[in-house]
Amino acid sequence: MTTCDPAAPPAGPGRQELIDALVQASFAAMAALNRVGAEHDLSLTQVRVLAILRDRRVKLSELADYLGLDKSTISGLVDRAEKRGLLQRAPNPADRRAVDVFLTAEGIELAGRGAMEIAHSLSPMLGKLTNAEARRLTVLLKRSLDGGTP
């Protein structure tokens, strides 16, 4: 049996320093994504929707799972993006209850342009790293992600 004191600090020295750095870096990255999105009248959530649909055609329920949001929230999100012509609904061929969503040509174009702008927006943050440092950071972030989001 595992007794878990909810107030216990995470094990290891300097762990709090890592957490602070990660949180700060994450807010900086979110701010960059937000800024790029805002230039195209897109919220952070809409940016995520476009990023997800760039590779996939999914059911609304799957989109809700990816984003961790309620299905009713997804309905509104998809409504507004569809009204803007960025994506489309279509009946799911295998399940008549389900509705698929996928990007329109305009949505694909915007998602592609946005991805490049995001890379550009983050480059001042990452541009100071040498190539070797960038590779090490990539490895460490990926290793962290393996353990995350339970």
Added chain:
Amino acid sequence: MTTCDPAAPPAGPGRQELIDALVQASFAAMAALNRVGAEHDLSLTQVRVLAILRDRRVKLSELADYLGLDKSTISGLVDRAEKRGLLQRAPNPADRRAVDVFLTAEGIELAGRGAMEIAHSLSPMLGKLTNAEARRLTVLLKRSLDGGTP
């Protein structure tokens, strides 16, 4: 003169991979912060407000600068937090136009508890790293932050 093609990818090999890893890690960290906040009926923005005020007493205009939000947004944010008893307004002694905000005892208590819960919430994500890896990641993230948020 610097001609800057806005569509040009950032220099260096594997840079896109780093950007993807950073964005994914950031969304995971934001999800953890969001989850902890939601357990206390706090939005991500309210979590940030508490974190900022934990160390400082600031004017509303400074809070707006820290958060990158409009002053009218700050008014509402502070209204709701004040109504919950987490912080207080007080006139700024040096400038009669300005209003200071600072945490109440209850706000300090919640901010402290929240910080520990956030550390706990992120530990599954960071717990797989060895102490040496954690130190390297901290250094790399801090070095990135030096160049970021222009």
Added chain:
DNA sequence: TATTGTTATACTCTATAACTATA
């Protein structure tokens, strides 16, 4: 004139609850 804050307004994001249709 410029800055600080508040208020009114409008829109997006979000969840809960109630509903229909399908599995």
Added chain:
DNA sequence: TATAGTTATAGAGTATAACAATA
């Protein structure tokens, strides 16, 4: 019965514009 999606409703977050008080 359980799942997929929509709608109605309510509240929080956000920006813009207009305003009062102070610098």
